[in-house]
Amino acid sequence: MTEAAIRTRRDGVILEVTLDRPKANAIDLATSREMGRVFQTFRDDPDLRVAILTGGGEKFFCPGWDLKAAAAGDAVDGDYGVGGFGGLQELRDLNKPVIAAVNGIACGGGLELALSADLILAADHARFALPEIRSGTVADAASVKLPKRIPYHIAMELLLTGRWFDAEEAQRWGLVNEIVAGDQLMDRAWELARHLAAGPPLVYAAIKEIVREAENAKFQDAMNRITKRQLATVDVLYESEDQQEGARAFAEKRDPVWKGY
Known part of the structure; x- marks a missing residue:
């Protein structure tokens, strides 16, 4: 099924969801609402057990909010749809495993989206940041989640400076489960998904x-x-x-x- 900027692939009990909005996979209101519908369907379908979320291409997983769309009139506080921004952050009663396969840059809301998954795999060239501070705004979901996931002072440094960090540092702080060569990322994500799909x-x-x-x-x-x-x-x-x-x-x-x- 292909809907707007979201591509899905279903294989048995596993659903792969690809955010594919060239050039950077940024999320506008329409894309967020569509992602919410996709993940709501995943949640409510008794025949689906595991989801994989990734980005199209090799450079970007997701940079978060589409600033060009915002400049054109997309309200930052608009209707993100069911599940909130990106369809995952506030989706109630999602009781199935979700794997984020971070295939490239994950910054701002894109990093927050990855943090909404249960397991995170990162390509070896993936990079991360919370640059909202430089735009005069707040990384709201990350401000809630990050100090609970990694050491407080590291979380505060990342939030207050907006600096970039690589996959190795992300793994060192426990933000990602595994680092995988870029050309092997999706194979590993599907291997992990099949392992989970075979569980209870x-x-x-x-x-x-x-x-x-x-x-x-x-x-x-x-x-x-x-x-x-x-x-x-x-x-x-x-x-x-x-x-x-x-x-x-x-x-x-x-x-x-x-x-x-």
Whole structure:
């Protein structure tokens, strides 16, 4: 399917989403809304289990907001669509794994978009920055997320200076999981996606909900909600055929067959 600047490729339970807006894959309001529709469909389709997000070409993953569109009248505080900017940052109840395959420059909102994924692979030539400070604005999502992901003083340096850093530094601070040669990036992303697709989807859903709900909760409060089955995904998991299948497969010394119910 091809819709505007978004290309999708579906192979079994895996969905590849490519942001392809030459020359730099910048996101305007229409593109953001389309990305939201794509990821909403991914979230709600029971036959899809894993998504890969990447950029078209080899130079840019995404530089964030389309400043040319903004200059032409696209409001910065306009309607980004379901899921907020880029369709991922504020998409509620997305309980499936998302892999960002960063194929080039990821700066500003593009870096924030990558941070919305669960796993990040970076091409060896990828570069990153949060240059909003130089434009007299704030990297809002990064200001919320970054100090929780990496050491506080490093996060503040990146936010306050807007400096560029490479894939090796990003990995050193824990911002990316792996660095991959550029011509092997998508092969590795699909290899990882297939590995995840073979896993238990109900467990993935429970993990993602627990992580979200526990982010600002006290440990015991979070544990109480889990053990009392107050989280929907946990309640579904504990009543599922997959929960029993996992125990049976272990006892029978075989690989489990996950059904997602």
